Amino acid sequence: MLNTPYLLAIPVLLVIYNLCGYLLRRPRQALSYPPGPRGLPIIGSFFDMLTPRTEHDAQWAIYRDMGSMYHSDVLHIDVLGDHTVVLNSAKAAEELLERRSGIYSSRPTMRMANESGNALHIMVEYFRSDAIAAHHPFIRQATSRLLRSLSCIQSTTMVTQYDDLQAIVRQHAASIILYTTYGITEQEDMDAFVELVNNSAESILTLVHGTFLVDYFPLLRYVPELLNKPWKQLRASISSGTGLSCFGTKSLQKFDLKFNAADATGDTSDLGMSKTDSDTKMEEVIKNCAGVAYIGECRALNSFPKFSFNIALNITCTAGSDTSVSLILISVFVLSHHPEIQVKAQEELDRVLGSTANATQLPDFSDRGSLPYVEAVFRELMRMYPGVPLGIPHCSVADDVYEGYFIPKGTTVVGNAWTILHDENVYPDPLTFNPDRFLRTEPSAKHSLNPDPELYAFGFGRRICPGRHLALDTSWLVLACLLATCNITRISSDKSKEIDPIADFAYGLVAHPKPFKYSITPRSAGAFELMKRGYEVGSKPESRLSLERYRG
Numbered sequence: 131m132l133n134t135p136y137l138l139a140i141p142v143l144l145v146i147y148n149l150c151g152y153l154l155r156r157p158r159q160a161l162s163y164p165p166g167p168r169g170l171p172i173i174g175s176f177f178d179m180l181t182p183r184t185e186h187d188a189q190w191a192i193y194r195d196m197g198s199m200y201h202s203d204v205l206h207i208d209v210l211g212d213h214t215v216v217l218n219s220a221k222a223a224e225e226l227l228e229r230r231s232g233i234y235s236s237r238p239t240m241r242m243a244n245e246s247g248n249a250l251h252i253m254v255e256y257f258r259s260d261a262i263a264a265h266h267p268f269i270r271q272a273t274s275r276l277l278r279s280l281s282c283i284q285s286t287t288m289v290t291q292y293d294d295l296q297a298i299v300r301q302h303a304a305s306i307i308l309y310t311t312y313g314i315t316e317q318e319d320m321d322a323f324v325e326l327v328n329n330s331a332e333s334i335l336t337l338v339h340g341t342f343l344v345d346y347f348p349l350l351r352y353v354p355e356l357l358n359k360p361w362k363q364l365r366a367s368i369s370s371g372t373g374l375s376c377f378g379t380k381s382l383q384k385f386d387l388k389f390n391a392a393d394a395t396g397d398t399s400d401l402g403m404s405k406t407d408s409d410t411k412m413e414e415v416i417k418n419c420a421g422v423a424y425i426g427e428c429r430a431l432n433s434f435p436k437f438s439f440n441i442a443l444n445i446t447c448t449a450g451s452d453t454s455v456s457l458i459l460i461s462v463f464v465l466s467h468h469p470e471i472q473v474k475a476q477e478e479l480d481r482v483l484g485s486t487a488n489a490t491q492l493p494d495f496s497d498r499g500s501l502p503y504v505e506a507v508f509r510e511l512m513r514m515y516p517g518v519p520l521g522i523p524h525c526s527v528a529d530d531v532y533e534g535y536f537i538p539k540g541t542t543v544v545g546n547a548w549t550i551l552h553d554e555n556v557y558p559d560p561l562t563f564n565p566d567r568f569l570r571t572e573p574s575a576k577h578s579l580n581p582d583p584e585l586y587a588f589g590f591g592r593r594i595c596p597g598r599h600l601a602l603d604t605s606w607l608v609l610a611c612l613l614a615t616c617n618i619t620r621i622s623s624d625k626s627k628e629i630d631p632i633a634d635f636a637y638g639l640v641a642h643p644k645p646f647k648y649s650i651t652p653r654s655a656g657a658f659e660l661m662k663r664g665y666e667v668g669s670k671p672e673s674r675l676s677l678e679r680y681r682g
């Protein structure tokens with residue numbers, strides 16, 4: 131046990147440590163940092179970051195307001211000597227994170243993501259847009275299961291409980307990620323892995339850049355298990371000759387990593403005997419990379435002694451499953467508030483697929499080009515509610531100068547996607563949910579009015595989300611199928627209440643709508659049959675029991 135004098139010495143040492151850091155890191159050049167709060171000597175804006183927040187104080191909103199206060203789209207914040215630069219405009223984000231990606235493509239103290247460079251390259255390749263079609267059969271199958279799960283809950287008004295919906299959507303997203311990453315298809319296995327992630331998810335969801343001393347420690351307990359368990363299963367399936375083509379097997383093939391029967395039983399760290407050290411290291415990198423796709427990544431303890439506000443950045447949840455869950459839940463939430471948009475989309479779907487009363491088919495990827503309004507609804511959902519509102523921070527690896535301001539090496543750089551996607555000069559009347567904005571313009575045009583939100587919602591430059599094509603196809607199909615088969619209605623005690631586009635959302639690293647009341651009802655008896663049948667004829671309905679693990 132430490133006695134009192136030793137305990138008192140700790141804060142003193144921390145102050146000395148940070149004083150040295152402050153003196154060493156003070157700009158020694160004529161240029162100043164970008165505008166931002168001045169803060170106090172040594173501790174910088176430490177206390178500002180500790181200020182209690184209300185639910186209206188989403189971190190992206192704090193940065194947006196700071197931008198207005200300092201009349202700048204580029205902000206500088208210093209906390210205990212750590213520099214953060216926030217980019218509040220597409221122009222600044224594109225210039226620094228894309229055109230100068232040689233400087234701004236590292237991650238702040240995120241070992242796993244940084245060391246995973248090679249394997250992330252394969253992930254980009256594996257999930258590239260023209261390769262995603264290979265996954266369409268499984269995406270259709272997972273969507274069938276989602277529709278059946280919805281239809282099983284009740285026959286007329288199918289879902290009204292937020293927990294039910296969340297469980298169904300989580301199961302759907304997890305099944306797609308587990309299949310594409312590890313080749314896992316058995317329901318039982320999926321349930322077990324999802325339960326593991328759920329146990330850690332709460333701490334992930336509360337994290338956001340700029341929050342301080344958040345309760346993230348429970349997450350750390352789960353990380354090795356989260357990484358090792360699905361990987362062991364992948365290796366066992368390869369050894370037994372039952373392995374499916376997925377990111378894991380493709381990466382191992384690419385690096386020509388060999389297996390023997392013994393490999394199937396242990397952790398990669400125990401396998402030095404049968405493989406060369408470089409093989410073992412490479413396999414570890416691929417395993418971590420797969421884990422980044424599934425659960426995110428964490429390296430909090432290594433930088434804890436720095437006691438800096440970057441601590442909250444050190445856990446990132448790129449979690450392919452959680453981000454996709456967010457987009458689908460947001461779709462249901464927003465549609466329940468906009469019956470007029472559902473009617474318009476349904477008219478388009480009925481024109482293309484045949485009227486709902488005689489419905490014989492669900493919308494499919496081949497119909498996408500014929501459904502411009504559904505596409506516009508999808509784009510507007512991504513714009514209005516970007517799933518990762520502040521992106522995932524990048525880090526600079528060299529000193530730089532932007533518009534006359536100095537950005538030192540080692541700065542954490544945050545692209546404020548929410549603010550960029552609500553810039554009124556680019557998206558007029560940004561707080562109104564208006565899919566029509568995407569019917570008027572060429573959707574992919576950058577620097578025009580209403581550019582495609584995909585350009586900003588998935589990050590920037592070399593670190594742009596490699597899973598975006600998978601996420602886009604997966605979520606589009608769910609949206610199109612829900613619109614084609616269901617009416618989504620808001621259940622509200624206060625009918626006059628409009629959506630508050632800020633307060634009705636919980637903003638962690640990933641944004642989610644707060645629990646809401648709604649009903650999902652089949653549009654017709656034909657639509658109900660279609661939901662039960664899904665894309666494949668004669669499949670077994672999903673049991674309600676298996677959803678238990680997916681509840682919040």
Ligand code: HEM
Nearest residue numbers: 423448450453454517518521522588589590593595597601
């Ligand atoms: C709607 C769904 C999704 C959204 C909104 C989203 C968003 C993002 C964002 C904003 C980033 C940070 C990019 C940057 O640093 O500039 C990111 C990174 C990443 N995402 Fe996604 N993502 C989604 C789905 C997925 C899926 C389905 C996968 C896996 C198949 C995935 C895998 C990753 C990985 C591995 C990274 C880290 C890339 C790196 O560090 O280089 N994401 N994502």
